[in-house]
Structure formats: structure tokens, C-alpha cells
Amino acid sequence: MSNAMVWAEDHLTVLAGRLDGNRYLTAVKNSFIGAMSLLIIGSFFILLAYLPIGGYTDFMAGTFGSDWQSFFTIPYNVTMGAMTLWVVIGIANSLSESYKLDRMACILAALVSFLVLTPTEVLVGSGGTGLPLANLSANGLFLGMIVAVAAVEILRFVDHRGWTIKMPASVPSNVAKSFSSLIPIAVLLVLFNVVRMLFTVTEYHDAQTFIFALLQSPLTALGATLPATLLASFVESALWIFGIHGGNIVGGIMTPIWLSLTSENATALAAGHTLPNIVDYQFYMNFVKVGGSGATFGLVLLLVFLAKSKQFRTIGKLAIGPEIFTINEPIIFGIPVVLNPILIIPFVLTPLVLCVVAWVSMATGIVPLTNGVNIPWTTPPIISGFLVSGWQGATLNVVQIVISALIYFPFFKVADRIALGKELAAEAEITAEASLGKPTQVAAA
Template sequence: MNNKVMQWMEEKFMPIAGRIGSQRHLVAIRDGFIMIMPLIIVGSLAVLINNFPSDAFQNFMIYLFGDQWKNVGGNVWNGSFAILGLLAAASISYRLAKSYDVDGLPAALVTVASLIILTPVTKDWGISYEWTGAQGLFVAVIMSLVVTELFRMLMKSKFTITMPEGVPEGVVKSFKALLPAMIILILVGFLQALLTALGNTSLHQIVFESIQKPLQSLSNSLPTAIIIAFLNHLLWFFGLHGTNIIEPFMESMYLPLIEKNQSLFAAGMSAFDVPYIVTKPFFDSYVYIGGSGATLALLLAIFIAVKSAQYRSIAKLSAPAGLFNINEPVLFGLPIVLNPVMLIPFILVPIVLTITSYFALSLGIVPKTVAMIPWSTPPFISGYLVSGGSWMGVLLQIVNFAIATLLYLPFIKTADLAQMKQNKVA
């Protein structure tokens, strides 16, 4: 890469990306989603087990537990994906409050209470699951940030009750949060009353129709998927954790899409027929094979074509972790970071895999993704699980792995020749 371009990227692009990656609110969103990820995965696996596409398995479960055996998985879903918005609001609020050194628990509780005030109710005055899950996620994220900022400002103002010495710490904290909580809930209650009076609507409905629905359509497109793959790997090339930096945007855009796929799959729809192609499992399973850059394919290319002892040693050390999508050893050990020879394949490979995967799913060759699984699930196992138990998901991973290996080969050969010459000179 031209030295002037590299210098410009380092001087202009890296500082901006670094500031974005460390921005307090984005970090809180990222860490908040990480906190609830175990519940997301458990709920996803419950749906996958309930709808595992095998008559033998289904009949066996009915034989063991009766026709109602799926109720357990359905209950797990209700306690995870069905209240995803509430969970995310609580965890994001908690993390943001802690970043200000404010008590996180009351902030999270006030945020959840505020979100429930804004959530439409059913005819029998029950909270509507329609808006507590991923469909209400956008409002949940916004409210977690706004309410926590209000709570922080009120807690550090004079609008608090100070208790005398000797009062138990738990009581002191409760009374200190009393007035801030009261003010916030009154404001939110007034907002909901105003929306009801003016248009018999809710903030959820307004945001979903005007922002979230168009954003979901845009997120599900191939150009958006290519841009995400490009930005992730460009950031990684400069030594910035691209996955962490764009994670808040990924979660906000793609969790509602995988949740919709899962709910339709749970209702009996085929994984081929669910609506959304691009989801977070789409990237994790079909694009990031072995981690960002599909570096597991790079390791295979090294074993096939490289003679340099240094590269082969790094590949041997990196391979076990690579099987579980942990690729920092190869990113910084080979290195790929700030290595001009590896820039083109490191960015090109994920873009190509994004395109091949998108068309494989959109043409109905491979089922769409219907399960969230741990990002560390080894390749080929992950392809089977996210596709709802289809071997076509595994086949797509094998094809993508072969493509990635072929794309890496000429570049790693070039790097190997340069390394061998350098060793001879030394």
C-alpha cells in the first residue's frame, strides 16, 4: 500500500475509529448486550431443539415426555427473547451508570420501569410481548441511555434525600434514588399520556414505523452487509478491535432480524422461508470462519504452500484457537495488522464470502439463519446449528472455506518469499 495512504489512514482514520470504539455510550451498549448474551443463546437453543428437523427426534421426545414437551422450550423463550428489550435496557443502563460511578442497580430499575410505562398493554391490561422483545429493542436502547443520563444528573444534584449517619447503607441508597426515580417516572408517564391523548399511539409504534422498520430493510441488504464486513476488517488491519467497535450497531440492527426468523421458525415455518438473510449468525458462521478475516483458511494456506519456519510455527500455534474462532495469535503474530501484503486478502476474503453466502441464502440453496449460538462454536458445527439443523449450512461453510483458502494462497506465498529472502540476508 502507498506509504502516503497508510500515513493518512493512521493520522486521520485511526484516531476517529479509536474515539468511536471508546465512546462511553457505545461501550455501554456493547457491554450491555454482552451481559445478556447467555440468555440470548439459551433462548435460541431452546427454539432450535423444539424445532429440530428430524421426525425421529420429534417422535422420540413425544414418546418420552408427551405432546406438551415443547412447553419447556417455549417457557425458556418467554424468559429470554420475548423480553429481550427489557433485558437489554436493564443491562445497558447498569453499564452506563457504572461508567459514571453511579449506583447501577437503581438506574437499571428506573429504566425498566420507564420502559414498561411506554409499552402498550393488551386488552386485559397485560404487558404486550409484541414490544418487550426484539421489536421494541430500538426504544429500549434509547430509553436506557436517556433515562440513565437523567438519573445520573439528578443523583448528582440537590434532588436527593440525605439520610443521617448510622442508617444502613441499603436504606441510604434507596432514599437517595427516591426523588430522581419519582421525577423520571412522572416525566415518562406524562409522555405516554400525551401520546395516548394526541394519537392513541405509543413511542414503540412511532419509532418502529419511522426508524426501525426502514433500518431493518436496509440492514438485510447485500450492500450494507458488504460495508459492515469491510469496516470490521479495515479497523482490525490497523490494530483496532473492529468487532467490538461495530458491535453496538450490529446488535441493534441484527438482533431483531434473527429474533423474527426464530419466532417464525418456532411457529413452524421452514428455515428456507423465514424473511431475513443477513443476521449476526450469518456473519459469525459463514463469513468469519475462524474469526475475522476467515483466518482459519489462511492457516490452511500456510500449511499448504509456505516453507518459512516462522510462518509455519505461528500457524501451528494459532490453529487450535482458530478452531474456536479465536484468531488474535495470527492477527498479531503473523502479523496481519499493519502488514501491507496481507491488507488486500484480509479485506477481500470476507467481502467475497459475504457475497457468496448472501446469494446462497437468497436463492434458497441454503436455509436462512434461525439460531443464535456462541461465537466460539467451531466451524461446520455452527453451520449445521444456525441453519436449523441443515447439512446445506455445513456445505456452504466448506465452499466458503475453500474459496478463502484459494484467495489467501497467492498472497501468503508472496509474503513467504519475502520472509525467506529476509532470512537469507540476515
């Protein structure tokens, strides 16, 4: 290995370790992982409300009445449509474990702090006020993440200084915990209510509008661009080359942005509007990482059907099952791709090419934009393309798999030839030793 490669590996490992070990990024990542089941199941309900099947809408309306879509939009609204609530809970839960604080106190503190800063609306006809559901969805996502971190940090600050009510040992622990949280929660409510009051005299009127305008909107606009997506893909692949889990690093930073864009598409679909975003979470997971990081689905097919070396054929047969479900660690570490000077180029290049192909296909209208339905990342290619972009998406996945195989092919042939040469050399050595009457060396079990 060259000195440059060693230097790059050392520095990337340190940087990736710091990012992966950052408690705030970890909390954000864990919160989305924890909420993913809700987001996936909830987003399927919006698909049921707007299935693009001829006669479906008329049948449902004739059977259940004109309000039939509420059967599906309500479950969507309380899951994907209220995603910020579940992310706030997840962040507070993760940080409470990191700081060894009372879990319930942290979750309640984060939730109440977020709700204090969430703008309300006057309900037409009743004169009362309510929380618009849109403010609990992607619109409030960045505010929720910031407030959840700030609330737990303030709670930790108050707790470490002993500003709590100490109960006698005879008091049950659950009652003592409740009283110990009184002062920290009171401090939080006062602080965040003051913040809310201060924002009312600004041009933004509330914290959510301020965060959305100055932070969330620019970041999502940037994350929705082709260059930003290409950069994310390049960084993910580059990290994997050195054995660092690039998906975890990039996902911890980009997932909130991409899921926000996914939510915008789902909201537009529900409202009957034109879908606004080409790039979102499902675009990246299903049309860039076809087969996982490095878009290795085509490579696995080459291993299974064209490999001449026993090693590559065996790896291909073992890897094809997981690869169907976009799990490609057997390839990354089995060939290996890690620190492999031959396969580095296609591993980085292939997802970049697939990203451009998918983006152009959707920008030109050949393939519909992703519909905002969150599907599990383990959904097999072609099926995943169909679920998020119809039959055109499935066709695009087929084309992408072919492109992946074509890009990997010349590099695969070189690597396979080298592996075959080593196997033939080893067999020739064993044959030569046997012909000379020398015992063949067998590794100890």
C-alpha cells in the same frame, strides 16, 4: 509506509478511538455481551422445540402430550424472547459505572421507565391487561435502548442537582440509598408517564410503535441488505489493517440490528412461518467471518501445510488451535496482517466474497436461512454452519474455507517467499561469519 497510509492510520485511529470510547456505544456493546449467555442458551431451546428430525415431533407428542413444545418455548420466551429487558439492565448497569451512580437505582429506573412506555393489551376472556411478550423481545429493543440511556441521564441530572432526600448519618447506608432514590424515581415516572399520555393522542398510540416505525424498522431493513453487510465487513477489515479492533467498533453499532433480525427468524420458526431474513447476527458471524475477521481460516491452513519459511510454519502451528474457535489475533499480529501491504487485499476481499457466496446460496434456496439459534461466536466453522443452517450450512462452510484458501494463496506465496528469503539471507550471513572465524552475535537475554 507511504504518507497516505500514515494519514489514514492517524485519522482512523482517532475516529475508532472516539467510537470505542463513546459511553453510549460502550454501554450498548457491554449490555449485549452481558446478555449473550442468556440469548445463546435460550435460543437453543427453540431448536429443541423444532428439531428437523424425522419422527421427533410424533415421539415427543406421544410421550408428553400435544403441548410438549411449551417445555422448550417457555425458557426461550423468558430469555431470547424477553431480550429487551436484559439489554435495558445491561445498559443501565454500564452507564451507572461510567457515571459513578448507584447501580441498583439506575437499573430500576431504566426498567420502570421502559415498562411505563411499553404498550399493554386487554387479555381476552379476563377483562384485564397484560404486557405482550412480543413487546419485550426484539420489537421493543430500540425503545429499550433509548429509554435506558434517557432514564440514567435524567437520574444523573437529578442527582447532580441534589434533588434527593438526605438521611442522617445514623441511618444504615442501604436504607439511605433507598430514600435518596425516591425523588429521582418519582421524577422519572412522572416524565415517562407524560410521554406515554402524549403518544396516546397521536396516530402511533404508543412510543414503541413510533420508535419501531420511524427508527427500528428502517434500520433493521437496511441492516438486512447485502450492501449494508458488505459495508460493515469492509469497515471491520479496514480497521483491523491499522491494528484497530474492527469487530468491537462495527459490533457496537450493528449487533442490536443483527440480533433483532435473528430474533425475527427465531420467532418465525416458532410460529411455523417462513424465515424472513437472510442477513442476521448468525449469518455475519458464521458465514462472513469464517475463522474471524478477514475470514482467515484458509490462510491458517496454508501456513500449516504449504509454508516454506520457518516463521510462517511456526505461526501456523501456533494459530491453528485458536483459529478453529475463530480466534485469529495470532495471525493478525503474528504474520502480521496489520499494515502488511501484501495481505491487505485478501484480508479485505475474502469476507466480502464469502458474504456474497453465502447470500446467493441462501437467496436461491441452496442453503436454508439461519434458524434464529444464537450460538457462541467461538463455535468452529462447519459445526456452526450445521447448527444454524443444517447440513447445507456445514457444506457451505467447507466451500467457503476452500474459497478463502484460494483467495489468500497467491498473496501468501509472495509473503512466504519474502520471509523465506530473509531467513536464508540470515543463515548465509551466519555461515559466512563462522567461516571467517568471527563470533556470531547473540542477542542479550
